[in-house]
Amino acid sequence: MLSLVTRRLIRLVIVLAGVSLVTFAILQVSGDPIALMMPEAPEADRAVLRQSMGFNDPLPVQFARFLGNIVRGDFGHSFFHREPALPLVLARMPTTLLLTGLAMGLSLAIAVPIGIVSAVRRNSAFDHIATLVVFLGTSMPVFWTGIMLILLFAVRLRVLPVSGWESWAALVLPGATLATFSTPLLLRIVRSGMLEVINLDYVRTARAKGVSEWFVVCRHALTNAALPLVTVAGLQFGLLLGGAIITETVFAVPGLGRLIVGAIRQLDFPIVQAGVFVIALIVVLVNFAVDMLYIYLNPQIRVR
């Protein structure tokens, strides 16, 4: 048990170091931020700044300095915000986590019951209609779904705000938009997972004991079907963070995605580094949590 946790933690550190190296390398080949910082200054003035920011040092030196600073939690000062990068990134985290958490919760709330009913009543009209509706959702790109929802609920029906993050009502549309992206796969996983176990011996045995059908389904079948669901949900979380960038743009949500995209456009290295690092950390932690959940759900893993 302990060694499993240790192994996972070591993997976590390796992933983060790898992500930092890749981001650093990509940023190095993506251009010169100084030219963007001083648009009308002559080359001589830019050279001074370049020197003072250490851009003339050999790359390995720059990377080593960068890694050393990270360990101390220092991602450097944003070139454009003139503030330390990490606090800027962390300030945006709650918003993005709330958005992705909302979408994930909504997805699960839709996918699990519908998936169970679809499996229990396989090939019924409900099964077909549910599949059709959910897949309509996923066939549309996120930004399009978002704009359609705005036009319907905000412009035509006037029941929700168009965009922003100032009230609870403003969370509904971005949450729903992002959920349309993640629901279908989860639904499929629940449905097929349930189908796999629903006719197994132990389920039949439970039924034979005279336990009520819903108790059988929820207690005996679902616990086993939940394993693949948890795995996929963990992976989906990373994808949702990516999808959140588009959703944040459409709905003017002040999240991490917009900060990073803006920083990439301006080659604001410290912000990009800190942002990618924090997102990678979250994804790795979520999957770490998934692993732990596995142990809880499936005692066999504990023994191995």
Add this chain to the structure above:
Amino acid sequence: MKRFILFAAALVLALPAAPAPVSAQKDTLTVALVSHAPTLDPHMHFERVGILVNINMFDSLLHRSTKLQFEPSLATAWKAISDTQWEFKIRKNVHFHNGEVLTPADVKYSFDRVLDQTKKSPQYGNIRAIKEVKVVDAETVHIITDKPFPLLLERLVFFPIVSKKHVEAVGDQAFGTTSPVGTGPWKFVEWKRDQLIRLEAFDQHWRGKPPFKHLIFRAVPETATQVAEVKTGGVDIIRDVSADLIPELKTHPQAYISSTPILRVHYVNLDMRSAPFDKKPVRQAANYAIDKATVIQKMMAGLGTQVATTVQPLAFGFDPEVKPYAFDARKAKELLAQAGYPNGVDVTLHSSSVAYRPVFEAMAQMLTEVGIRATPRMWDPGPAWNKFLQAEGKATQGMYGTWGNYSVFDADAVLHPLYHNEPGGWIGRWYARVEGLDKLIDEARSTVDQPKRKRLYSQIQQMIREEAPSIFLWTQYDTLGISKKVQYAARPDEWLWLYDAKPAAR
């Protein structure tokens, strides 16, 4: 389960308490910008979205009227004492938002702050010709330049004056984030990054209180969302309404459109160092090949004006006697044959102007029709384009672009970056090779004798129209979408000077 509930509760707390939707209130003006600038410190960025916010919080020495005349602002009077020395009288009894009174020392401090290279201000290049700012007496400041600097007054229209005492007390970082203090019509209340900047009318503002008590700048990156906001009253003013969206807002019962020609010229800069654009007839042929009137009518909703060169009608030095190239496909073909390309020639053109992609592609098609077979290449406007530009033009024969003179209404602000070969300049040093042009540009920028400058610029415009270092296209309009609750009109300098905005009479 308990843990989960705790986590959910933590997320709930992360959402700020929700105030009532402010935009619906009558004394509030809400503006949508695509983004917020990285700082509210008016000296430490050089981004349009930041300037638009800053001008409503800070005053500069000079102001510009909607007719583009210089007007007094914090300076009540100004004059050139010599070619390199200017005198400014500073307005008395002007209060900063924190109650302090403006002094000439604040003016000097503001300039010194940007000129101090350790502060790395992106505006340093704008005013680096200034050698010294001297406080002469309690109401007089002298600005001394290292050589004649005819653009000085232009640069002073956006050069916000900050409080020396306040900035030194709170420090640069706090000044740019939590406590910006100026003398402008609105004072700072709060800033939620990429969400909203909330300002409140400053009672002691020297012009008098502005008509709207609250001013909010929301960051709404997506155009479709902005348009939906204007329609539903969530936002009162949106910028850069594209041609395809204009009819939609024009006919909407809650909104109207305000449009005006602005200082932004479109061009294709041609690489004069290499074939085929090293030959003058080919460059002229390219100018004759473009049907500018059709593009403006069909693709830009009529919101454009043909130009003879890149010097625009709104800029000082513009000469109306120099006429635009007419659309003449036959002449273009003749010129091309004359240059030794009777069977045409292949070229590649580059652009990063996403909003004008259809125009760029239509233009490539028009060139192709006369025999300049142009392949248009679009670049992502971010790092990819930046890197492409820094490859020093090695890879290109032509570049489609737009130039807004950085809001300097003077011919120099387009001629120098586009055509001057000075190392360290902009694309001119790679693309343009017009004999004698550098010397004329230098001569015109090194005197403050305006009639003389005007003559020089006429000469330059005739010269570049003939030599055609660019395909000269058109100037653009700025189009605002405005809620009918608000009275406001687009300005030729693309400013949102919201002191002029009024609640509509109903």
